[in-house]
Structure formats: structure tokens, C-alpha cells
Amino acid sequence: MDLYRLKIHELQEMLQRGEVRSREVTESVFRRIDDVEGKVGAFITLMETEGLECAELADRRIEGGKQDGLTGIPLAIKDNMCMKGKRTTCGSRILESYKPPYDGTVIKSLEGHLSVPVGKTNMDEFAMGSSTETSYFGITRNPWDLGRIAGGSSGGSASAVAADECIGALGSDTGGSIRQPAAYCGVVGLKPTYGRVSRFGLVAFASSLDQIGPLTKDVRDCAILLTAISGHDRLDSTSVDIAVEDYVNSLDRDISGLRIGIPKEYFAGGIDPDVEKYVWDAVKELERLGAAYKEVSLSHSEYAIAAYYIIAPAEASSNLARYDGVKYGYRASSPEGLLDMYAKTRSEGFGREVKRRIMLGTYALSAGYYDAYYKKASQVRTLIARDFDEAFKVCDLLLTPTVPAPAFKIGEKTGDPLQMYFTDIFTVPANLVGIPGISVPCGFSKDGLPIGLQLLGRHFDEATLLQAAYAFEQHTDYHLRRPSLDAGRGK
């Protein structure tokens, strides 16, 4: 049996029954990586030695009967989460050899479970990108078509899950960075409510938008992983002290009577016909399962991308100021004085897209422009949030495509940042508003590329999102299809 193909919940049971050992699963995963990683390029750093050591410990714990939800499960971690003593690069030259002196809260939770670290996955530099093409460490390819992008910025985590190079993975989502690559790679990806999962140890891109979340092979796995990382953390002032629901055991709750809103602005045009067809099929499927749908209006949505590309770069310009060559990370050689050291270090250490956004953000916060840009964008953000509040008065969930079209070709949009930014058009509002969103596979294009369905829920109502996604998944088989990497399609 190819153990690497299994899901978290399947392995959980097998480990518990003693049918398999974590060590075997871990070895299987690393053999799979040996086979396909050369084609996919999902990882920046692999952790085979640490992974196998951890698997042994996990096996001992399981033998002792003290198995947690993720004990012994090989997981991949996006390379913007700090792991003590392990290289954490954020896909950037400026942190090429940086090793954090501490564990992030989410990493601590996983370690507490004794889950098995597989490695740190590739990402757009500092999570700034929608295709994992801006990484200093190379491009990650889409396992369904190696000539196409995996999405981003959590492209490494999404493709690692799709290519069975891990059992599950963590990503981070600032404007769609979990959901969008999940859709492109045919896996499940969830962005939790802002404040649900601690950001302590997540290298900040845009602090008011960032959230860590799971990328998994199905919805049940997503619920398991979300349970493990959720909860209040006193080290993160923006994490919220609201009890974590039992996402796993409430999965199969009946969804009949559930009210689903279809935001008309999201279907106004510009959507790929295959995407539109499968998303509507999904609506019909949910209706068959007892849910009711109605059209709603989110009238300020058209300004979401504009507001996002002010707020996120503004926060980023400040968050990334600490990479100055003084304390850690890359420092330019033989600078002439302090200012030259700053300028050279940052010019050489950051890539083009990161520099573009630092400049955008610096501009938006500058004296004389603050009111016109940052402040205005914050006001737009409030209006968008109000739209969602109104919508959630008449429905329990919102349903949209995750992205307007399936994965595009590598290099197709790198010359046109605006076109690239618009791939996040359906995912960005959830970050601006702070609500949870999930992307689940809902079909395949004529070219055989995965299509994602996005569900958005109320603040801290991940349970309802997961229930609807689970019900849909139980009656479809899109999540069961795997890419055939052996055929070696694409370049």
C-alpha cells in the first residue's frame, strides 16, 4: 500500500489500531518526495532526519496509548512559520540562512501533538504573490500540469498535499494565499477567522489580514488540523478568547435548511465558463442536500482589491523594515556607511515584487497621502464589512468561485502585476472582513485542471463552513482524484 496517499483521519485510525507505524508512513512520504519533488519543487527545506526521529517518538507515544489528533502524521509547514533552530526563509534571500531562536505558537501545538515535520514549503517571497513564482528558491509547479503555477502564496504547501509529498500542510492566507492555491491544486484549504489561530511566530506580511490555516486532502482532515491549531494565545493580542468548537464531531450535521447566499457581484462576468458551470453545479448539489440559496448583494466588493493593495503593502512596508542587515539575515558586503548598508542590503536581499509592495506601502502611508490612501482604504474596508454583516442576516454562508479561472501557465502573468492581483478578487474580501473561508474541489476544467468552490461564513463559524463543505464532499468525488505525476505532463 502507498501509505503516502492516505489521509490524516485514515492514518489516525491505522496508527491507533497498530496496523502501521509512523516511522513507515514517514519513510513512505520521503520516498514519494524522492520520486516527485524534482518535478514539483514544493519544498525549500526538507527535514528527513528530524522527521524520522519525531516519528519514532510518536510511535512510542502511540504504543503508550497517548495518541493526539496528529500524533505521527507527516505534515509540511509553509516556510514563514518559525521553528526553533530550523531555517525559516519566507522564500527570501534576506532570510536565506535565518534560524529563529523560538517556536511559533502553532509549531508548538504541532510539536505537542508529536506530528512529524516533513519540511518547510516554498512560497512567494514574504507571501507576496499569487503563484509562488516570486520565491528566491525557485518556482513551485502545479502537480496537475507541471507547466502551470501552483498558486500562491502557499503554493508549496498546496502542491505538496496534491502531490502526496505530505499528509497535510499548513499555509497562511493574507488575501487568498491558502484558498487560491488549494483551488488550483485540487485540495481543501481553509482560512480561519482572524483571531482564531495565533499569529505568534508567523512572519508578518500584513498583520491585520494574516491567518494560518490548513491545506488537506479532504474536509475531515481540514477539521482535524484546524482543531489542533485553533485557540486563544496570550502571546498574540489579536487572537480571540472564544471557545474552539468540536469541528470534527460536528462535521456530519445535517445541512438541510442552511441558507446560502450567492453574491451577484461575484458572478457579474469574467469567470471562466468551466468554473461557472461547476460552481453552479455545486449550488444545485447543496440544494439537493436541503440547503436553500438566494442572491445577495455585496455592493462594495468591486473596491476590495484596491483597498487590499493599499492596506496590505502599507502594513508590509512597516513589517519588513526590520530586515536591515543589522541583527540577522542577509547583509550586503562592504557597504560605505550605515545608509549604504541599509540600501544595499535591502536592494540585494529583497526580490522585485517585495520591493514593489514596500514602495507602494511607503507611498500610501506618506505624509500628505495617508488620508487619500490608507485612511480611505480603511474606510472602504469598513463598508465591505458592513455588506457582509447585512448578507449574513439573511444567509448562513456565502458561495463563490475561489478563483475566476483554473491555474494559469508559469510566467503568464509575471509581467503584469495587476492581472496577477486580480486572481485574488474573490478571496481578498474575507481577509479584509476577517471572516473564515474554505476552498473545496468542485470540478475539473476541460484541460483537466482542478476548480475550487469557496464558502464564506460568519466570524468564528468555521463549524458551519466545514459542515457544508463536508456534505458536498460526501456526495462528490472530485477530492478523490489525484494528479498523475508519473505521466510527466507539461514541461
Added chain:
Amino acid sequence: MECVSCGKCFQLERVINVEFEVIIGLEVHAQLLTKSKIFCSCSTVFGAEPNTHTCPVCLGMPGVLPVLNRKVVDFALRVGLAVHCEIAHYSRFARKNYFYPDLPKGYQISQYELPLAEHGYVEVTTNGKSKRIGVARIHMEEDAGKLLHDERMEADSYSYVDLNRTGVPLIEIVSEPEIRTPEEASEYLKNLRGILQYLEVCDGNMEEGSFRCDANISLRPVGQQRLGTRTELKNMNSFKNVQRALEYEIRRQTNILDDGSEVIQETRLWDAAKGVTLSMRGKEEAHDYRYFPDPDLVPLIIDDDWIEVVRGSLPELPQEKRDRFIKEYQVPEYDAEVLTSSKSLADYYEESVRLFPSPKVVSNWVMGELLRRLKGDDRDIEDCPVTPRYLAKMLKMIEDGTISGKIAKTVFEEMYLSGEDPEKLVREKDLLQLTDEEELDRIIEKVLSGNATEVEDYKKGKSKLLGFFVGQVMKETKGKANPKLVNEILRGRLDR
């Protein structure tokens, strides 16, 4: 003080008041005495090995987040209430962005649009006149680290960064531009520091930088509404330097304006050694700090209960204490002012009065001998070797005639040097007052027989000579003789 025009004659007051009005605003940064830093749990203790009081949070490592120390809010609230500010129920932290090696995150967490407290005042008295100086705002922020420079100062020399101070809590107290003279500025600072010390939120040490002051100063023709161009003065690390720097700057700006030139808006550094201010950076080089609300910290909500708890815990403040001293101890206003100039001095005084309930006598000794001696040694009252208990004991010994008032000065000096019990000192140094009449009689006899001429003169009517005889007896007894007895015996003998 020199004239603002010629720098030679001494008519500063007149010249300024006639021609220009001086507008001064002060910004004070006060380090708060919390045990831990404002956004992490590192210690704030001063003087540790470089970079030992640090953690990933105050080092600004990637991925870390700040968590507000509630104690800092408590301390800042105390100050806000003590200077009669309105407290904001909703305030926010903001990021002040700039690059410098002592600022590990590349931004300082401060408050900008929504500060903790606004619209207060500090009362100052100059030349016998009282005035309220408005406090525009008080906000909380984190301190930066320190740079240590390689002493060689060569091309290959290094600068080192010590981040122990990074994240130590500060409050910034910004005055309204309502200060009109350097004296007022100095008084404002002294009173403000007194308040902070009374509240026990800041040690107020200007030399060590736990109480720092920057000044904004501009001049405008008397009667003009529009403000003149201001300069910002930095690097003044004592009250005296603040006053000197402002005086210099008034002179400098007056000269410029008198010449018909314009003052340039810039930041100037005070050079205490040369006694001048020097340009540091112009308006063009001024930073654009790109303030925006810090998304890592939630808005700070302060409800009435919190404010009332802090208000209830406020100690008696300098002015209240001064008024009480005047009423309760019947000391003159001047004495009350001096005695309440620091909380520790006021405490010292009150404890002494409790043990020796003659407030004016105690006040005379404290304000005289004690403060003179401390000032000479540049010592604080906290380090005074003479405890209130010993001072009171000594005063009792004067009162009951055990020692003479004159000898008491010697006793005090001995106590000051050794910190010993005055009773023990008097015994050991043989300083008891001489009250034995027979013994005094014998000594007086000796003095009179040794000064026969003066005795003759006295008897002829030169009664002033009585003082001379008393002096001789005192000299003979090394000041220990009871002066009252000496007088009586002398008169008895001479006036017979």
C-alpha cells in the same frame, strides 16, 4: 544673564518683553519604573551586560508580536490624572517608522492619533506669580536601544548595539506652547518631575536619561497672533541646561530677527561645554514617520472603573502637600515649598516633626544645616546619614539643655560624618553642656582676673563688654558652657 541684543549688558527681561514674545513648548520623555518592559516580560533594570535583558520580542525577531504590559497603563494613568488630564476611554497604539540600528523593528510603537490622555495642566510659580501651563497630551511608547561606538573611530571601527533599553516603557508628556520664559520652562520641568517622583512612576534622573526634555521655541513680535518659525532643541540633560539652552536660543533668534533675517525651522543640539546650540538637521531632512495604527495591538479600552481605581490610589501631590504643610505645621510658604520639593525630603521632615513636634525648629535645621551639607556633597536626602530619629534626638538634647545650640552644630557634623547616635557622640566627644555652677564660677573668676583692664572699663560704664566676657568663657569651655548661666553669673559678679 546677558542682554539679548548686545550679549553684554544685563537687560534681558526688558529687551525681550518689549520686542518679542517667546513661545516655548516642552516635550518630556519619562522612563516608567515598571519591573518589565512595555511589550514583553524582559527586565527593565539598568546597567546589565549588553543584550542580556532581551528576548525575541524586544529584539524584533521575525514573527514576534507585542503584548501590552497593563502596569504601564496604570502608571501612565496616574500621571494623566495627577496633571488633571481627560483620559481617553478608547486609545490606540501606532507605529512610528524610521530606520536606525538601535530600533530593531524599524518602527517604534507609540501613540499618535488617539493618545491616552489630553488637556491637562501643571501649575508653576515664577516671581511669586502662579500660572497654569497646559499639558496637550500624554502618550505611552517604547524606548529604543543604545549604540556603543568603537573608541578608535577609524575606518574599520565598529558600532555596537545594546538592546537592553529597547522596550523600556516611556511616557511622552507634551506641553501646550504656553511657556514664556526659560525660568517658567525650568519651573514646569521641576514641578512635573516632582509629580512623577511623588507618583513613584519615574525616578526623574535627567543625567541618566530617565527624564529627558526637548524644547520647541519660537519668537514673535509682541501683539502678533501668528507663531514665528520654531526650532527644536535637544540634548539638554539638566534643568540648568534647559534654561541655558533656551536663553541662548532666544538670543540667537532675536539677533536673526533683529537683522531682518528669518529663523530656519530645524532641530538644534545644545552643546553644554561651548554653551551654544548647533544645527543637527533641517526641515528637509526631517523624518516622515509614516504613522499608522499598529495592527498587532488591539485598541486600548479604559472604563470608568479602571480610572477610578487609579484615582483612588493617587498619593498626596506636591501642591497639596505644600498647602497642608503651611496649614498643619504653620511654616512659611517658602519653607513649605522647599520641604515638599521632593517626596523623600517631605517624608524626612514629617518623620522628624513626628518625633520632635516643633515644626519650625525642625524646618530650620532641615533647611539650614541638613540641606546645606547635602548640597555640598551633591547627595540626595535618601542618602542622608542623619536619620530623622537622630535629628529629633539631637533637637531634644538642645531643648533640655544637654547640649548648647552652638555645640549642636558640632554634634550634627559628627552625626553627618559617622551616622552615629547623637547621645553616643556627645558622651564620647565630651560635648555635654557645662551647667555646674561651681565649675562655671571658677572659670569666670579666672577670666575676670585675667582681663582686669576690661573689668575696669566695664565698671566705668562700657556695658557692651559683657559680650566679650561671655565669649571668653565660651572659649575657655570650648563652647560647652550654658550661655544663660554664664550671663547670670557674670552679671552677678560685675554688677555688684
